[in-house]
Amino acid sequence: DGAHGEVMGLADASVITEVRTGAVSGVATDLLARKDAHHLAVIGAGAQGRSHLAAMMEVRDIQKVTVYDQRKEAAKKYQKEMEEKYRMVCDSVEEAVKGAEIICTVTPSKEPYLKAEWITPGAHINAVGAFTPNTREIESSLMAKAKLYADQVEAMKKECGEYLIPKNE
Numbered sequence: 742d743g744a745h746g747e748v749m750g751l752a753d754a755s756v757i758t759e760v761r762t763g764a765v766s767g768v769a770t771d772l773l774a775r776k777d778a779h780h781l782a783v784i785g786a787g788a789q790g791r792s793h794l795a796a797m798m799e800v801r802d803i804q805k806v807t808v809y810d811q812r813k814e815a816a817k818k819y820q821k822e823m824e825e826k827y828r829m830v831c832d833s834v835e836e837a838v839k840g841a842e843i844i845c846t847v848t849p850s851k852e853p854y855l856k857a858e859w860i861t862p863g864a865h866i867n868a869v870g871a872f873t874p875n876t877r878e879i880e881s882s883l884m885a886k887a888k889l890y891a892d893q894v895e896a897m898k899k900e901c902g903e904y905l906i907p908k909n910e
Contacts, residue, residue, distance in 0.1 A: 755788070763792030765892055766867040770843055771800040773890065774865035778842035779804040784834055784855070784878070785870060786810035786819035789847035793867065794823070797843060805829070809837035810848075835859050846870050846878040857883035871903050881907035 742749050781803050783790045790808070797803055806823065809831045810816040816830045831837040838844050838859050846855060848870040855866070855878055866887070871877045879887075884907040891897040897904050 759788045759792045762789060762869055763796040766793055766845060766869060767796030767800050769867060769890060769892075770797060770865055774801065774843050775863060776801075778865065780807070780841045780843070781805070782807045782809075782838045782841035782844045783819075783847065784809050784837060784845065785847035786812070786815040787847065789869065790819060790845070791822070793845040793847055793869075797845070801843065803843075807831050807837040807839075807841060809834050838864075843867075848878060849876060850878050851876050853877050853880040855879045855883060857886060868903050872900065874900060874902050874905050877902040877906055879903055881910050 778801050781794070781797050781801075783794055783806065786808055787810075790810070794806060807829045808816055808819055810819065820830045834854050835856070838855070838861075840861055841864060842861060843865050844855070844860070845867045846869065848854075850870060855868075857880065860866075860883060866879070868879055884903065889897075889904065891901070891904075
C-alpha cells in the first residue's frame with residue numbers, strides 16, 4: 742500500500758514469468774503457426790519447457806512432442822511428468838526438431854544450436870531462451886530466412902542476441 746506501507750500481496754515472480762512467457766508463445770503460435778501443425782519440439786526441459794508445452798496444447802491439436810535437453814536427467818524428469826502418449830526424449834536437437842511444425846527453444850544457450858537445414862519448411866519457432874545481447878539459440882543462416890515477430894520490438898533491438906548477432910554479421 743503506497744499510503745501506509747503495508748504489504749498488500751506477495752507473488753512468486755519466477756512462476757509469473759514462467760506462465761507469462763508460455764502464454765505469449767501460445768498466442769504467437771495461435772496467430773502464426775500452421776493450423777494443421779501437430780508435432781511440437783521442445784528444446785529445454787526446465788520450467789519454460791513445461792509452460793510452453795501447456796500453452797501449445799491449448800492452441801493446437803498436438804499429437805507428437807519431441808524433447809531434447811543437454812541434461813539427460815532433466816529430459817527424463819520432463820518425460821516422466823508428461824502424459825504417456827506425448828513422450829519422446831531425443832538424443833540431439835536435430836532428432837528432436839526433425840519434422841516438427843512448432844519448435845520452442847527455451848534454453849540459456851550462448852551458442853546457436855538450431856540449424857536451418859534441420860527445420861521443416863513453414864515451421865513456427867518460439868525462440869525465447871536467449872534474452873541478452875550475447876546469447877542465442879538459432880544460427881544466423883536460419884535467422885536470415887525467418888520472418889521475425891516480437892512482443893517488444895524496441896527491447897528486441899537492444900537486448901536480443903538472436904536478432905543482434907546475425908544483424909552484425
